[in-house]
Amino acid sequence: MSILVGKHILLGVTGGIAAYKSCELTRQLVLAGSSVRVVMTRAATSFVAPLSFQALSGNPVSLELLDSEEELAMGHIQLARWADLILIAPATADFMAKLRVGIADELLSAICLAALVPIVLAPAMNQAMWSNPATQDNAACLSGRGIGLLGPAEGGQACGETGLGRMMEPADICRAVQKYLGKKSLSGCSVLISAGPTREAIDPVRYLTNRSSGKMGYHLAQAAIDAGAKVTLVSGPVSLLPPVEANLVRVESAAEMFDAVVGLATHHDIYIGTAAVADYAPIVAANEKIKKNAESMDIRLTRTRDILATVANLPSKPYTVGFAAETDQVESYALAKLKNKRLDMIAANRVGQPQGGFDSEENALWVGWNGGEKKLTMASKHVIAIQLIELISENYRAKHST
Ligand code: C5P
Numbered sequence: 001m002s003i004l005v006g007k008h009i010l011l012g013v014t015g016g017i018a019a020y021k022s023c024e025l026t027r028q029l030v031l032a033g034s035s036v037r038v039v040m041t042r043a044a045t046s047f048v049a050p051l052s053f054q055a056l057s058g059n060p061v062s063l064e065l066l067d068s069e070e071e072l073a074m075g076h077i078q079l080a081r082w083a084d085l086i087l088i089a090p091a092t093a094d095f096m097a098k099l100r101v102g103i104a105d106e107l108l109s110a111i112c113l114a115a116l117v118p119i120v121l122a123p124a125m126n127q128a129m130w131s132n133p134a135t136q137d138n139a140a141c142l143s144g145r146g147i148g149l150l151g152p153a154e155g156g157q158a159c160g161e162t163g164l165g166r167m168m169e170p171a172d173i174c175r176a177v178q179k180y181l182g183k184k185s186l187s188g189c190s191v192l193i194s195a196g197p198t199r200e201a202i203d204p205v206r207y208l209t210n211r212s213s214g215k216m217g218y219h220l221a222q223a224a225i226d227a228g229a230k231v232t233l234v235s236g237p238v239s240l241l242p243p244v245e246a247n248l249v250r251v252e253s254a255a256e257m258f259d260a261v262v263g264l265a266t267h268h269d270i271y272i273g274t275a276a277v278a279d280y281a282p283i284v285a286a287n288e289k290i291k292k293n294a295e296s297m298d299i300r301l302t303r304t305r306d307i308l309a310t311v312a313n314l315p316s317k318p319y320t321v322g323f324a325a326e327t328d329q330v331e332s333y334a335l336a337k338l339k340n341k342r343l344d345m346i347a348a349n350r351v352g353q354p355q356g357g358f359d360s361e362e363n364a365l366w367v368g369w370n371g372g373e374k375k376l377t378m379a380s381k382h383v384i385a386i387q388l389i390e391l392i393s394e395n396y397r398a399k400h401s402t
Contacts, residue, residue, distance in 0.1 A: 002032045002033050002178065003178045003181050003182050004029065004032040004033050004034040004174075004177070004178055004181070005032070005033030005034070006033065006034070006035075007033075007034040007035070007084045007085065007181060008034070008035050008037070008082055008083050008084045008085075009029050009034045009035070009036050009037075009083065009084065009085055009086075009087055009177065010036075010037050010039060010079060010080075010082065010083035010085070010086045010087070010111065011025070011026060011029070011036050011037070011038045011039070011053075011057075011087050011088075011089065012038075012039050012040075012041075012086060012087065012088040012089075012091075012108045012111070012112070013038060013039070013040045013041070013044040013048070013053070013088075013089070013090070014040075014041045014043065014044050014088060014090060014091055014092045014094075014095040014108065015041055015042075015043020015044045015046060015047060015092055015094075016044075016047070016090040016092050016124045016125060016167075017047060017124075017158040018089075018090035018124035018158075018166070018167035019044050019047040019048045019090055020047065020048055021089075021090075021167055021169075021170055022048070022053075022089050022090065022170075023048060023052050023053065023056055024170040025089055025170035025173055025174065026038060026053055026056040026057050027056050027170075028170050028171060028174045029174060029177070030056065030057060030058070032174060032178075035059070036056075036057040036059065037057065037059045037060075037061075037062065037079065037082065037083075038050075038053040038054075038057050038059070038061045038062070039061070039062045039063070039079065039107055039108045039111060040053070040061060040062075040063055040108070041095070041106055041107075041108050042063070042106065043092075045063065050063060062079060062107055063107065064106075064107060065104075065105075065106050065107040065110050076107055076110040076111050076114060077114050079107075079111050080111045080112075080114040080115045080116070080117075081116075083115070083117050084117055084181065085117055085118050085119075085120065085177065085180060085181060086111065086112060086115055086117060086118070086119045086120070087119075087120050087121075087122070087173070087177060088108070088112075088119070088120070088121045088122065089121075089122035089124075089150075089167060089173055090122060090123070090124035090125075090167045091121035091122060091123045091124065092123075092124070092125055093123075093125045093129045093130070093132075093134075093135045093138075095108075095109070096121065096123065096135065096138045096139065096142060097134070097135075097138050099112055099119075099121075099138075099142060099147070100138045100141050100142055118146075118148065118180055119147045119148070120147070120148035120149075120150060120176070120177065120180055121142070121147060121148065121149055121150065122150045122151055122152070122167050122168050122173050123139070123149065123150075123151060123152045123165075123167070124151075124152060124165065124166065124167035125152070125165050126157060126159050126161060126165055127157060127161055127162070127163025127164055127165040128161070128163075129165065130152060130163075130164050130165040131163070131164065136244070139244045140244050140245075143244050143245040144245075148176075148180055149244060149245065150168050150172070150173055150176045151166070151167065151168035151172075152164055152165050152166055152167060152168065153166040153167070153168050153169070153172075154166065164241065176226070179226065184226075184227050184228030185227045185228065185389070185390060185393035185394075185397075186224055186227040186228045186229035186270075186389070186393050187227075187228035187229075188228070189228070189229045189230070189269045189270060189393075189396070190229060190230045190231075190232070190267070190268045190269050190270070191221075191224045191229040191230070191231050191232070191268060191269065191270045191271075191272065192231075192232045192234065192261065192264050192265060192267075192268040192270070192271045192272070192318065193217050193220055193221050193224070193231060193232070193233050193234070193271075193272045193274060194217065194233075194234045194235075194236075194257060194261050194271075194272075194273050194274060194275035194277075194307065195214045195216070195217020195218055195220075195221070195233060195234070195235050195236070195238070195274050195275055196212055196213075196214030196217060196235045196236035196237065196238040196275055196276070197209045197210045197211070197212040197214070197236045197237070197238075197275070197276050197278070198236045198251070198252065198253050198254040198256075198257055198275065198276075198277050198278045198304075199236065199237055199252050199253060199278075200253055200254065200278045200280070200281035200282060200285075200304075201253065201282065201285035202282050202285060202286065202290070202299060203285060203286035203287075203288065203289050203290045204285075204286075204287070204288065204289055205289050206289075206290070208278060208280075208281070208282070208301075209278070210276050210278065211276075212236070212238075212275070212276035213238060213240070213360075214235060214236065214238030214240050215240065215360075215361070215381050216274050216323075216363060216381050216384075216385065217233070217235070217272075217274035217275065218233070218235075218238070218240045218242060218243070219381045219382050219384070219385035220272055220274060220385045220388065220389060221233045221242065221243050221246050222243045222246075222382075222385065223382075223385040223386045223388070223389040224272075224389050225243055225245045225246065226386075227389050227390075227393060229270075230247075231243070231245065231246045231247065232246070232247045232248075232249065232264055232268065233246040233247070233248050233249070234249045234251060234257060234260045234261050234264070234275075235248060235249070235250055235251070236251060236252065236257060236275060236276075237250075237252060249264070253278075253281065254277045254278045254281055254304035254305070254307075255281070255304065255305075257275060257277060257307060258304070258305050258307050258310070261273075261307050261311060262307065262310055262311060262314075265311045265314060265317070265318055266314060266316050266317070266318070268318045269318055269319060269396070270318050270319045270320075270321070270392060270396055271311050271317075271318040271319070271320050271321065272321045272323075272392070273307060273308040273311070273320070273321065273322050273323060274323050275307075276325070277304060277306075277307055278304055279303065279304060280301035280302065280303060280304065281301060281302060281304050282299050282300070282301055282302075283300045283301065283302045306341070308320065308322045308341055308343070309340075309341040309342070312341050312342045312343050312344075313342055319344045319345075319392070319395075319396045319399065320342075320343050320344050320345075321343065321344060321345040321346070321347065321392055322337060322338070322341060322343045322345070322346050322347070323346070323347050323348070323349075324337050324346055324347070324348040324349075325348075325349055325351040326348060326349075326350060326351065327350065327351055327352045328350075330348045330349070330350050330366055331348065331366055331368070331373075333348070334346045334348035334366060334368055335368055338368055338369070338370075344369060344370075344395070344396075344399065345367065345368070345369040345391075345392065345395060346367070346368050346369070347365045347366075347367045347388060348365065348366045348367075348368070349363055349364060349365050349366075350364075355378060360381075361380060361381060362378055362379065362380055362381065362384075363378070363379070363381050363384045364376060364377055364378040364379070364384070365384060365388065367388065367391055369395055372395075374391060376388065
């Protein structure tokens with residue numbers, strides 16, 4: 001049975017073209033068994049008529065803050081108390097800015113200010129408006145206060161541009177709302193994730209690196225956040241947008257990543273080492289650009305320190321999950337790594353294949369731990385990340401309940 005059965009969802013609709021999708025969202029929330037009351041801002045009524053939402057929700061739509069009849073029937077405080085969850089979809093940049101500051105000049109923002117229940121936003125706006133530092137700053141601040149952010153998704157926009165800013169699809173919002181109402185698998189846990197490649201300087205303009213894109217680690221960070229965890233993401237140089245809710249620590253070299261991760265590890269419950277840390281780094285990096293005078297040149301390399309093994313051997317170590325990228329005998333090498341590095345869990349993938357692994361959108365994993373194993377078959381890194389976070393939380397909880 002859906003967790004939505006009997007739940008009171010207050011759906012706030014603000015003024016963006018994605019408001020038309022909220023009609024379908026209303027229908028899906030009602031079909032899943034919840035009672036929906038829609039509150040629209042004045043701007044939202046320019047896109048969709050209140051009557052549409054009234055017909056779909058089966059409840060009157062609330063519009064005005066200072067409507068004496070409305071206040072007698074179900075005023076802003078009563079609406080805030082009626083709800084089990086407040087969902088704002090679409091949430092415009094303007095509404096997010098208002099929410100951040102606490103402006104309550106119309107019904108919906110007044111309800112949010114009076115709310116004691118979870119508030120979840122599905123932002124929708126032009127991609128440049130979303131990536132504007134003002135909006136990013138507002139999103140980070142709202143998320144820091146515990147307000148949920150769903151998306152936005154990437155793709156074509158009504159204005160003709162392409163990028164991040166589309167409202168998530170109604171079915172995805174519906175699923176995410178169910179998760180917010182349910183107990184989350186990593187609620188109360190802190191998770192440290194290292195992601196991406198490292199860069200080992202040869203001189204001021206050249207470095208050694210590898211093909212890691214950071215996608216697996218960034219998807220894991222988002223999945224851990226969605227599972228209720230507080231996430232710190234230590235990232236090598238990548239061209240990805242981090243989840244707004246993550247505490248991001250940017251590093252470049254393996255040595256910087258070592259200092260950041262080892263310094264933070266004991267303050268976290270779980271450490272997931274997805275980073276493709278360079279195994280060797282130049283012994284010295286030249287202070288000035290090396291000139292191409294010689295026909296050949298030697299660069300002497302030294303082993304970098306193993307971050308994962310160091311964390312796994314700390315006296316008060318977090319639950320430690322390592323990754324292994326192998327071209328052959330994936331399971332046996334991974335098992336050896338689990339044992340030798342004293343890990344709690346290892347996630348191994350086969351690299352050098354046409355599908356999956358480095359710099360790819362998809363992955364398949366073999367996951368092993370002391371007393372168990374599971375194969376996660378080829379899927380998008382987003383899906384694999386959700387499955388791996390569920391496995392980690394089950395095993396972490398099992399270990400800590402004994
Ligand atoms: O030993 P190997 O490099 O194959 O192990 C891969 C795992 O070890 C990954 O989880 C990677 O993040 C981690 N690692 C590390 N520090 C290194 C090298 C690898 O944490 N210097």
